[in-house]
Amino acid sequence: MIIYLVRHAVVRYDTQIPYNVLPGPPLAEDGVVQAAESADVLEHCGIQGVISSPMRRCVMTADHICRRLNLDPTLDDDLGEVQPGEKPVEMALRLMRATLTHGTVPALALVSHAAPLEEFMLAMTAGRVALSRPDSRGARIGTGHVWQLLQHDGTWHAQRVVAGGVLV
Secondary structure, three states: OEEEEEEOOOEOOOOOOOOOOOOOOOEOHHHHHHHHHHHHHHOOOOOOEEEEOOOHHHHHHHHHHHHHHOOOEEEOHHHOOOOOOOOHHHHHHHHHHHHHHHOOOOEEEEEEOHHHHHHHHHHHOOOOOOOOOOOOOOOOOOOOOEEEEEEEOOEEEEEEEEHHHEEO
16 A cells, blocks of 8 residues: 655635634635645556545645545544644554555545644654654644655655655
């Protein structure tokens, strides 16, 4: 199985809608462009299922991907935003549970949030993933970024994927 991890695209922060409470704010105009770019990246990856956090920013990102791939998104609360007091291992376990629940296809895309995606990658790779320095909000995965998790020789590896399916 190949797992693609997608962080939601750029969000509008000027809406007065609470960021961490459903439905959460929508994508900004730049975010709509980023979501389309994420779809470009995933277009030729053979994805057969797209699972998304129910937060509006993730659903909007997943919708762009699904339209491009002619798939319907599936919402799963396990892909939701970090909860107050939630430990890193709990976030990783939520994403593992979602992957096992929906991982009946050879290539699966999970659309979620920075912290849960980071913890999932760190858990799957036993900490062997090169993430960026934290941004101003503490995230080490950029908005709209796509990562590939792939098992090789019994070990999981994570790499960022850019347009054309190029691994970086």
